[in-house]
Amino acid sequence: MSSQSDLDDALRLIGTKPELGTWAGGVREPAIIGAEQRLDLHFPPTFRTFLRLLGGGGYWGDVVAGLSEDGKGDDIRFLTELERATGDFPPDLLVIGPDGTGGLYAIRCGISGSEGPVLWASPSIKPDQRALHPVAEHFGGFLRALVEEAIEAQDPSPDAPEDM
Secondary structure, three states: OOHHHHHHHHHHHHHHOHHHOEEOOOOOHHHHHHHHHHHOOOOOHHHHHHHHHOOOEEEOOEEEOEOOOOOOOOEHHHHHHHHHHOOOOOOOEEEEEEOOOOOEEEEEOOOOOOOOOEEEEOOOOOHHHOOEEEEEOOHHHHHHHHHHHHHHHHOOOOOOOOOO
16 A cells, blocks of 8 residues: 555544544644754655644554654654764654654655655664664554554454453
8 A cells, every 4th residue: 555545544543533542633834844954854745744634642652753842752853853862863764753662663754755664763772773673664554553553452353252
């Protein structure tokens, strides 16, 4: 599937179970452009759409960072700049959230209008020794998988055995 169709599926699923997630609310285009300029990156189109429509958020510990007013916490600017300041973090990566184990998820950003892969950066005491592993071909697929897993965890299939 394309990143856009995966994103569309994720947004549709979010709409069917809005009570399961917490979303920050959309971000205006000037804030997105300002974040791109500050980080010297071109965000993938589907991530830009995500920011415009949802702003950031997620399910329980699975958070996709967005843009916050104070620029702290689960903010892509803060998280990316923090990683850049600690060592040899690749300048073409945009941190989109922690993984809950000390690692993080990041999007490889390229030229304007292109979709890059989502990578998992393993935990490491020395940032220059972090291994990068692809987890999704693009952001749309990453978000769709996150949403599907969250919904499945709360709404198991009718074929699943019941606890006794």
